[in-house]
Amino acid sequence: MAAARGLRWPETHRRCEGGSRPPRPTRRSILTVKTLRPSTDLTAHTPAPHRDEEWWRHAVIYQVYPRSFADADGDGLGDLPGITGRLDHLAALGVDAVWLSPFYRSPQADGGYDVADYRDIDPIFGTLADADALLARAHELGLRVIVDLVPNHTSDQHAWFQAALAAGPGSRERARYIFREGQGETGEEPPNNWESVFGGAAWTRVRDRADAVGSSWADDAQWYLHLFDSSQPDLNWDNPEVRAEFEDVLRFWLDRGVDGFRVDVAHGLVKAPGLPDWSGHVTMVEGAEDADDTSDEPPVSRTSEKHHARPPMYDQDGVHAVYRAWRRVLDPYPGERILVAEAWVDPVERLARYVRPDEMHQAFNFGYLVTRWDAPALRDVITASLRANDDVGAPTTWVLSNHDVVRHASRLGLERTGKGPNGIGPADPQPDAALGLRRARAATLLMLALPGSAYVYQGEELGLPEHTALPDAVRQDPAFFRTSGDEKGRDGCRVPLPWEADAPGFGFSPTGTTWLPQPAAWAALAVDAQTGRAGSTLELYRTALRLRRELGLGVGALALAEEHRDSDTVVGLINTGSPEEARAAVLVVANLGATPLVLPEGTEVLLASEELLHDDGRVTLPADTTVWLVRR
Template structure:
């Protein structure tokens, strides 16, 4: 099947197995509300995306992943969907989406859209019908409604906590005014979980997939891809307080990574295979090991799964080598590429995270009172270096909007300006994810730094955005933007996404715990995670993450060397 919007790419996109575009692609995540605002309301929109496609083409990326833009009350920034087949008015219209898609395809940029199948908004038509219906009804069966425990059902069905803090169950009032059943929401109370044992739910999502595929989208990033199926009996479970909020640190969680979820993706795989152009599924699946994550990308399931093990690895040569080895082995064993990533809309930006000196579990965020505050210069140097390593690795890579500008986490957001449900549901104990979602800067002296013509911004932008704006960095050969452009261009020129990797001895007898060195095709890649300069191997410098010494590689720096 080929829609008019998709024809530009799919006419030439047919590929042999093992050479599909998504295996080696560099994919750029756009968080629409924070990318570019064309209307002046302070919230980014689809026309804003279209207006900047030339900038992304110039960056050299292969595809865009759009975070949710579907109709939503925006209780969780669009991850609470009320209509999966329409565009929320704050982002524009379906016509705006079609125009953006056509323009992206004309520039050979593919479009991946976010899909949120674990839960809907409580404003979704189905949930409103469920509230009006009786216990045991067809309408209630689409969601996880259960009777409460206790003599009068006054206790929740189990002890599960929400990812955002607080209980994962909310009790409803029945139509006659009496206390009623409870419904599960692993996230906010406004995000009731679907019951994926219900065939009606499965058929509805087949319809949703076809709606967007027929419009010409190239794939889906699947939100909470490990959470659709819950363990039989919904047993009590208490997570480790030190763990991340999405379950990636623990095994055998009754609401994460259940075996039954794989049936869903096998079904979706077959559906996508009906369409031309190597349409792809990418899993957001926070799991304890690369081996577990690789289960999501077996040949008949999804095509990509974010390598969160790499994202969560600190700036340490031995640890990075170990996670790269383990990842390549795990994904290769099922015939899939590793899908590398360092930042997204749910984690502290890596230009700050890599310089933190205290534990910071995923989803907690950082604020002015957080321990172990990052040193900006250290964080940026490490971020540039670890990205230089990542873009040399075999497989695909995802970038998060603004990281090409070296944007740090915004720490000093006033409490009354924060909007993440985590902030409210924990009474301010966790800062949440607002710091990585602040609208990005395009111009140093424009209204809202070029984000919005009115100067409005849904989250406050810091003054330092003026020095990090795209227009300032465009002509600066040493800027982070110039580094990313060069890395992406040379990655393509040397075919690094499809190369094998071979570890080599670190130069000059340096400490293997501090220096990472490997060969990929005609390039040698060396990264110094320590503080002492090490000898630089022979070779022509293709790109370096920072200034090099006289024959040496300084600490917190990485380099690509050509052997020609």
């Protein structure tokens, strides 16, 4: 075996006389752990003081994509009764809350993110009574429920947009959306050069719609803005009617008992005055990129000076007034109801503006999600994220997968890690499945040791990979069609979950029907196949979530381990845990290199993402493995 480097336990985190910890730190900037006198302990991050009921500061939140979680009625599409019937799995997993992707009435042109009625359930998912039953069962199990809200755009089948088409130019109805005259001699060109996130132009001419034939707007030359699909027209958030409507929608669901809202495209509501031209392009999750930006740096590491100018359709200062108004709606409700921003904002200092004390409670940390499997890059993003959020007294969130990106068990098995491509097809370079899963388990253990709130995407607790062999004929993502197949899209991460290894459709549906085909290899990853099996990914998650809760890692102070502060291959962190927890601080070591790493003597292994190695009486950490240690 190649010689392995040693790892020292930082003296700062040894017990003081009498078994107490050194005094809690007062500085909040990022520093490395050094051997200091017990009275002058310095750490990287000190959580802001908070009340016990502020559950969202340290919660682990599980994302459910409803059409792919569980199907109760046998039609092959997941539904609310199916989710309710499987909530025991989430309670046993040890999460604190469930976030439900959209279940509203919708034509389903974009998987429910095209909402036709914000106050009703789409029949494919059930009824309002089913939603009430889900909320009641979740609360009975001690799970909070967060629902998706899509305020940037509606469906083109929403009553407002249908009224806007019929009312014509200059009407009150059109003022709720962004309609403009075209450019050119006859208005034949779009009002500006903006591109849709899904590909193609971000504008559609009313007369060019398929439903214009024979309609009252068949000759209408105006254009409407849609930053996503043409079936998703953008709302005009300068219009007081729009603002009042969504405040009422918030109250509708708060009154039914939801515990918060994940806000889709939270940075996109307000556009720059005049809608100026912009030659860049925006991609899912990563956000804006300059056409000439070939930087290999992860987005979070770019400084404000180097970063490109903000796109005129995103992260405009006026959006913050919307969320301050929403916060005034939520705060009077009991139980700490929360707002969570999906905001593709860079640099991280601007993202932190969304979680100032009178705005949102959390914002997704996409900078962390897209960071390469690289020790310096991971240290940088963790450091920058904590520093920026500490400055506004907010917790940091951590996430590795969601419904918009290639699953991290596959992304981390690609030759180039990071965000990965926008979908993987059969003809594309394929991930190394074993390497991807090994790194995914290590990445998860690193993430769950970080203070703040963590998000888990459905199925990642099973180690599910991306379905990379989906035939084009079954794909449904509009990104696939709008790019003529150049992007395979997001269907591969939305395949229905496997619950029972030997059941048709792996137990997803009582009939065995699934709206997307499941890989045969998923039988070994089904919930029942992994439950109780030592070393399975499901049991790794269950143990990690239990220890995270018991040790208070979500509210702990964090420091960089001095021994590996500049390492090219190792991330070493110390999380002091909850001040009420009597156990020693947790040393978290992630070995991203090829050389095994000798673990310090006198330590106890709490949890490791893979089996540790034993060599000449030494315990070593193999490559692509993370371990949690405490001092004996």
